[in-house]
Amino acid sequence: MPHALLLKYPGTNCDVETERALSAAGFSTQVQPIATATPVHVERAQLVVFSGGFSYGDYVMSGRLAQLETERFLGDALQKHFDKGGFLFGICNGFQILTKLGILPRASLIWNKSERFECMWDRLVKVSASCPYTQLLPDEFELPSAHAEGRLVCDLGDAEKYLANGCVALQYADNHNGSELRIAGLQDPTGRAMGLMPHPERFLLPRHHYDPDWAGDPDWGWGYYFFKGAFEALK
């Protein structure tokens, strides 16, 4: 059974529902507070997950302190995990952390165009064909979002490059936060590392949709298939 390690920082707060989604997809799971995390924890896992929340309050640039603390406690264990074929998945604040850790293509997540925290559902469009996390999903689907710093920006020309070389996993249909080229999720060229701003773990079951008449899937919400997709790729 593939094993998933979820790293928890002070201020991480979506760990319970993310662990719930991982278990539903078939993973064995461990939630590990960063202060007691060791490279051994990482070695045991096929998938390392960074869930949503506000690590260290996000008072400086989101994800920055989590990156420094991760390097302090784990050294280069995550890079080694990735180099050996391991998977990494970052959701919301986890995406911000994964971006800072330098495993995903270079980008930053800054304040939304509205300069507000916004809790709303986003329509998403699948872009990369080689993303294990989205392989089971339809071309267009919905997920809930909740963030203040989700506007993806890159160095000049990088966004176009990512779109061309398959590093854009997902785009927004409506782009409420103002991301460059509507990018909602990034992946590394292999697809093993992926991050996105919306919250798949919050749409695990059809009952989590805002519309009681939602009929997209009889058994699961769209979010489930991210975790199931990773499970299928790792089992």
Place this chain on the structure above:
Amino acid sequence: MPATYRTIPVRELSEEELTALSRDMKLSLSSEDMLVVQQIFREIDREPTDVELEVIAQTWSEHCKHRIFAATVQHTVDGKQEEIRSMYKTFIQRPSKEIMARKPGFVLSCFVDNAGFIKLDDKLSVCLKAETHNHPSAIEPYAGANTGLGGVIRDILGAGKGAKPIANLDVFCFGAPDTPESLTEGHNIIHPLGIMRGVVHGVRDYGNRMGIPTTSGAIQFDPAYIYNPLVFCGTAGVIPQTDIAKEMKPGLAVVVIGGRTGKDGLHGATFSSAAMGEASAEEDQQAVQIGNPIEEKKTLDVILEARERGLIEFVTDCGAGGFSSAAGEMLSETGGNVYLDRAPLKEGNMQSWQIFLSESQERMVLAVKPENVPELQRLADTFQTEMTVLGESNDSGVLRVWHHGETVCELDNSKLHEAPTKHLTSVFISSPSRTGIALNDTHLGADLKEVFGDFAVVSREPIIREYDHEVQGNTVLKPLAGAAADAPQDASVIDIDGSDKLMSLALAILPEWGKTDPYAMGAGTVDETVRQLIISGTNPDKVALLDNFCMGNPESPVELGRLVECAKGIRDAALAYGAPYVSGKDSFYNYFETENGPVNIPVTFLCSGFGVVEDVSHVCGASLRRSDSVLFLVGNTEDELGGSVYARRHSIVDARVPQTDCTANFAIYKRYYERALTKGLVLAAHDLSEGGLAVAAAEMAFSGKGGLCIDLDKLPTAHGWKNLVVPCFAESTGRFLVEVDPDMADDFASAMEGMPCARVGYATSDGKLTLTSGGKVALQEEIAALKHIWKHGLTPYY
């Protein structure tokens, strides 16, 4: 080292000198109180320390002791006099105990802990607590609201052996955001727009960072709230039933976890028990605390993990009064020692009383067995928070507070808990209420647009979106739903991990009604809360309530009279609905001294309710789902325009306020729940509240799935009306619109037979709201146009 405490001679002081001492030390104790204090120290034959005087002031403060709710009131209604010995016991506790006796096993704990617990299923229990943070929010809206929410979350963390917070609610009463600046200039107060933005951001930044969904809320606007805004924050929690009971024993280590202690938040409890004045902003700055949600999140992680590992014997939060009230709660019966030297401080040179009374945020106090201290320390290290053993319990029966090797406080708590009873007088004169008022009903469409633009009705969407209402992944019925996820709902419903059952949450607040008929306000507010819960899927026999009162000056007999009448209304309603009050809080002195005299807020009653949804299939939203369905209206519509949005817009001040027959309503709700809702006969249901039928019908159609056509002549009524304003805009209680599949319409009608219920219309695909009477169109408006007004009512100000 300079002394960190003082001895204050009181035994030889005159009454005038005692009063002056109370004023100089900002103790907020009356001269009667000070005389009792003097007597206490004469009896024990020594002078008090400043620490002891501060502890007494805090213990006897209105904030902590609710002395007005416990006072003996001589109440006069229309010339008839009655004596009320404790409003709390008479109107809250007694009916609740009566209901609990009728429903054994439903309420698992109330009146004793931080929050009231009800049974969810065989293993789990849910609880709810709501508090106000009015005065701090008036002076520093962001920090005041921030710490208001932080405080009530800690109440839940300190409920039982540590409940897990699963939802937040927030309710605000402000001056209108378009209040002319001339009304606030020169008063040293913040404009309502600044208050609103600051408060919303304060709630946002605490709730979101704590990872607790904010699922329920409301805003009321009234000019009287310009000077005294109200900020209610509430938190719901879940806990295994076996972890509800907690008991102090001798020989336990007393431990503080979380934030450090500083000079912030001194005199918060006594500050909130006094009136605001124009000098408040400067004088009382230090009474407002500073919030750090991540510190509290780490503390939450430690407590929940420690509770699951069975490490906690007792836990409580550091709220008003700080260590003093937490240690008092834990050690006043067993006795014990607290060593102030050990408390981690934010700054040096703090006086003993400052350390003991500081209300610095994010601190929880636990009692653990000494052998479990190392494991708890490891947990604190794991979650990167600070933990200190502050003292221990013993069997001496006396709490001793030490600082630098000296006893700075040693009080017999049995004496302290007997605060002198207050004596108050109140008066209520019922005002005449009119029906059959001649009104122009030829431009109902324009009237409806005006009502939809009223701040009492407009969408809270800009605010709701700033709160994460889906974190924890359990929000099944969300505050906004429908095809475009922006239509209003009546209650929120939360999935509970580890249970097949769900918890529902709803609230109501109708301060306008209380200006003429406070009894009707009390009953109507409870009715709306209960009705919203039941039509959203809650079992009518499993509803519990919270009472939160706010008012102006209780020493004004007219103001207090309204409160007494409101309290009678909520007592009668609770008994009729079988819904006990399991927790509550009151806030007095919400008035502002100006050169033209005091401005009191209207007597304000927030009713929050929570209950058990037996199965996810019972969850029912308030948004229209089909364009071929039929509409039923349940409940009578009467000539009761008093307190309505329409009446306010048309300056009608003497119309009859809706009267609520709670007993009859409960029979209707039970029938609906048992024979219609849980039998699968209902597609959607929406309660009729602010704005009446016309607003409720349009709101249902804001789902974007259809229009509605309703025949006003078919509305159930006992006494009828003389003009069409009444069926469109009256806010009679006990009513809700139900959407039913046409194939189930006959079944629904027979399920509700004998009840005031009628098939009043049908859904359409024309995108219009059409109300007819006598075969003619009385009102016809495009749903999209109405929705635009409603959806964007707050956006220009936000």
